[in-house]
Amino acid sequence: MIKRNLKVFVDFDGTITINDLGEEIFRKFGKTEIVNKIIEDLLSDKISSRQCWDQLCKSVSKIDEQELNDFIDRFDVDPTFISFVDFCDEYKIELIVLSDGFDLYINRVFNKAGLTGLKYYSNKLFVDDSGKLSAVYPHYDANSPTSANCKKNHIINHSSDDDYTIYIGDGNSDKEAAQYCDFIFAKNGLLKFCSINKIGFYPFNNFDDVKNKILELLSKKNLKKRHQAELKRKSAYIAE
Numbered sequence: 063m064i065k066r067n068l069k070v071f072v073d074f075d076g077t078i079t080i081n082d083l084g085e086e087i088f089r090k091f092g093k094t095e096i097v098n099k100i101i102e103d104l105l106s107d108k109i110s111s112r113q114c115w116d117q118l119c120k121s122v123s124k125i126d127e128q129e130l131n132d133f134i135d136r137f138d139v140d141p142t143f144i145s146f147v148d149f150c151d152e153y154k155i156e157l158i159v160l161s162d163g164f165d166l167y168i169n170r171v172f173n174k175a176g177l178t179g180l181k182y183y184s185n186k187l188f189v190d191d192s193g194k195l196s197a198v199y200p201h202y203d204a205n206s207p208t209s210a211n212c213k214k215n216h217i218i219n220h221s222s223d224d225d226y227t228i229y230i231g232d233g234n235s236d237k238e239a240a241q242y243c244d245f246i247f248a249k250n251g252l253l254k255f256c257s258i259n260k261i262g263f264y265p266f267n268n269f270d271d272v273k274n275k276i277l278e279l280l281s282k283k284n285l286k287k288r289h290q291a292e293l294k295r296k297s298a299y300i301a302e
């Protein structure tokens with residue numbers, strides 16, 4: 063097998079987990095109609111992701127932290143993700159999780175699955191002194207409205223011309239970032255977006271599908287990068 067540098071970027075909600083925990087938390091503790099309307103506004107590009115999270119936080123009145131943690135503990139990672147992490151270790155493939163969700167639940171879900179050493183970037187969520195949910199966005203970039211944690215910037219900062227980049231995702235916050243990667247694994251909303259915009263991708267159901275396709279790619283003599291992704295990365299490197 064030819065030695066190649068592979069970098070894998072993975073979305074969290076709906077990709078590593080089956081459910082979207084960010085949304086589930088607000089559906090559980092907020093008012094369904096209000097929450098649905100805010101998410102609808104996000105998906106029709108009426109509001110940015112950051113505006114969406116801020117509005118969702120405002121829509122929830124006081125919250126009990128223990129109750130919140132108990133709710134989070136009902137969710138797990140997709141079991142195929144655990145063996146995918148081992149596979150990446152074995153093949154020395156760097157794996158970075160890029161989430162437009164929140165550290166508060168990502169930590170809990172990873173700890174429960176025994177995945178404590180994974181590198182991830184996300185927004186931050188906490189219960190403030192008045193008992194309200196509050197969010198902060200340490201990786202926000204106003205030029206990237208579809209993800210309050212600018213996933214594209216993390217890809218640019220963590221890759222070079224020598225790398226083959228892989229993106230795995232399912233939704234709105236992956237639309238921009240995926241376009242900067244050479245190989246895209248898509249399901250649900252991201253799959254629709256790639257199809258409509260004629261962006262090449264591999265459909266997947268779980269991480270076993272991804273692993274098998276990566277093994278196939280690694281066995282190829284000539285592995286071509288996606289030209290449109292190279293152009294996008296180049297213009298981003300120049301802009302820096």
Ligand SMILES: [Mg+2]
Pocket residue numbers: 073074075076077231232233234
């Ligand atoms: Mg997602």
